[in-house]
Amino acid sequence: MTHWFHRNPLKATAPVSFNYYGVVTGPAASKICSDLKSSRARLLELFTDLSCNPEMMKNAADSYFSLLQGFINSSDESSQESKLRYIQNFKWTDTLQGQVPSAQQDAVFELISMGFNVALWYTKYASRLAGKENVTEEEAKQVHRSLKIAAGIFTHLKESHIPKLITPAEKGRDLEARLVDAYIIQCQAEAQEVTIARAIELKHAPGLIAALAYETANFYQKADHTLSSLEPAYSAKWRKYLLLKMCFYTAYAYCYHGQTLLASDKCGEAIRSLQEAEKFYAKAEALCKEYGETKGPGPTAKPSGHLFFRKLGSLVKNTLEKCQRENGFIYFQKIPTEAPQLELKANYGLVEPVPFEFPPTSAHWTPETLAAFDLTKRPKDDSTKPKPEEAVKPVKEPDIKPQKDTGCYIS
16 A cells, blocks of 8 residues: 655755864874764765665764764763863754754754754655555565664654753754654654554454554644644645645544444444544645645645545545434434444554664774874864854755656655
């Protein structure tokens, strides 16, 4: 089953040369700086390389992060921070706030920002795979795992590294709690979409599918609520996506709950459940249109033309017609005025993030290597600080054309 996921743009960053003239006093330190520059450039290249897979991404990310750790942690394995933590200024844009960058002279800011982009890459990799016409079982597993890995990275950044920043994240910036939480919840919800598709394919009990759909709708509602206090100018499109998915999976839940009720000979209640499914499907359809018309970060798309959307519409219509036929021939039950309460709890298939840790400090960082950085030799007019007018170029992300049956762009 194909899926459609909204994606915000990747973060962009200013180039970093890692040139510290005068400070670097030995070949080992010089080699570390050269490796930092090349491994950073390599990782940034892979973010937009369509041939990149999770193994390539992990290797490149580990290579850079293990070297960067020497700028953050002391090489003697004590809890002390490295003397190099504040030597370099790093500039990064945010996923929602266009090309207006934030800058901090702090290697922890770089670790978090680059880690954030790695998590975004996993979500975009999952989106590309999930948007294919014929998703294989193995590809569906990769989509599921990639989204759980992304959720794990975002969670680790939030719990273990963002609190260490000297300068707290500004409101509406990526590293602020509301945005990180929204990304975590969205990853979990999207991974559960894959679980639901698998459960439907394997013809699991309608009760389980209804419960999973209900839990997924609640995830999307929670993510939307998390963003509700953000400036609409840059959060509106994202929120339309979260709301349409909430309505979509609520419709799914009522549809499959109706099937459960019908199997229990509660045909009147089943019809009312299916009518509620129709109502939420219509809401989702209206939100699809609004999403396409809303300006803001994210892909240009027509989600209502996507196969995953059209399939649910047919399912709701056919199931409702079946219930109405059977009620007219067999049951003759009264249809309740109130929709049934969805108090469904899924016992299986709920998604938890994959735990994530940054790699340990590279073995190239020895006490001797660190000693070869002499901070007393830093020039007073510090050239490592970028000029105020220095622009951060946006990331040129590959244009993913829609597959024949999707009716939308996956980015």
